[in-house]
Amino acid sequence: MFKSKSNVWVLCDFDGTASVRDVQNMLLDHFLGPGWRKEVQSALVEGKKSSVYMPRIYAGWSATREEMIRVIDEKAELDPYLVDFVKYCRKRRYHLEIVSDGLDIYINHLLGKHQLDFIPYTSNRLVFTDGKARLESPFRSDFCGLCGNCKKQRVLAAREANAQCVVYIGDGISDECPAAISDIVFAKNHLLAYCQEHDLAAIPFEDFSQVIQAFPKALEKYQTTQNRIVRG
Numbered sequence: 001m002f003k004s005k006s007n008v009w010v011l012c013d014f015d016g017t018a019s020v021r022d023v024q025n026m027l028l029d030h031f032l033g034p035g036w037r038k039e040v041q042s043a044l045v046e047g048k049k050s051s052v053y054m055p056r057i058y059a060g061w062s063a064t065r066e067e068m069i070r071v072i073d074e075k076a077e078l079d080p081y082l083v084d085f086v087k088y089c090r091k092r093r094y095h096l097e098i099v100s101d102g103l104d105i106y107i108n109h110l111l112g113k114h115q116l117d118f119i120p121y122t123s124n125r126l127v128f129t130d131g132k133a134r135l136e137s138p139f140r141s142d143f144c145g146l147c148g149n150c151k152k153q154r155v156l157a158a159r160e161a162n163a164q165c166v167v168y169i170g171d172g173i174s175d176e177c178p179a180a181i182s183d184i185v186f187a188k189n190h191l192l193a194y195c196q197e198h199d200l201a202a203i204p205f206e207d208f209s210q211v212i213q214a215f216p217k218a219l220e221k222y223q224t225t226q227n228r229i230v231r232g
């Protein structure tokens with residue numbers, strides 16, 4: 001087994017992965033109607049990603065924090081087995097963090113609601129001042145130049161911290177960058193299709209009960225491969 005189990009890093013997407021539905025999309029649909037999707041589509045067609053379409057979508061955002069929280073409470077929920085998975089990771093001292101190209105407002109709120117606010121996360125932010133909201137992407141980087149929060153940075157942070165294994169769990173476009181350079185990938189929906197198209201190994205999952213079930217074997221298999229590489 002790994003010398004120190006805390007050297008396993010688990011990076012987990014939020015929207016549609018830690019949460020059942022994509023909370024950001026749900027909020028955009030609720031407050032803007034479906035028109036925002038055109039902005040996303042036209043950016044993607046041009047080979048661009050969220051660093052281009054997110055500022056456009058949130059320009060002139062008028063919903064208040066309170067209005068947003070109300071809709072989040074009404075419509076958003078976490079994966080029913082996420083709490084179990086967090087316990088699973090804590091028990092084994094795996095480093096777990098959330099990496100999101102969504103917004104701090106609902107990640108903060110939903111984690112807090114389930115007493116999971118000890119989990120570190122990176123995301124974009126909505127900053128409310130004088131009745132107006134402003135989007136900030138403090139984790140934007142030149143790594144890929146495409147994502148609002150390029151999650152690749154956190155995989156590289158894990159490598160810098162000498163992680164022996166980086167596990168990535170996700171479902172969407174913003175998970176492409178980190179999944180491509182992680183050691184074990186759990187994928188659903190868009191990310192699963194992306195991995196299959198690009199010959200990246202990925203373990204399919206629907207909810208976190210399946211992640212918990214498949215996790216030990218996946219780790220064991222990865223370690224066996226690593227030993228083989230070391231022995232030549």
Ligand SMILES: [Mg+2]
Nearest residue numbers: 013015016172
């Ligand atoms: Mg997602």
Ligand SMILES: [Zn+2]
Nearest residue numbers: 144147150177
């Ligand atoms: Zn990226």
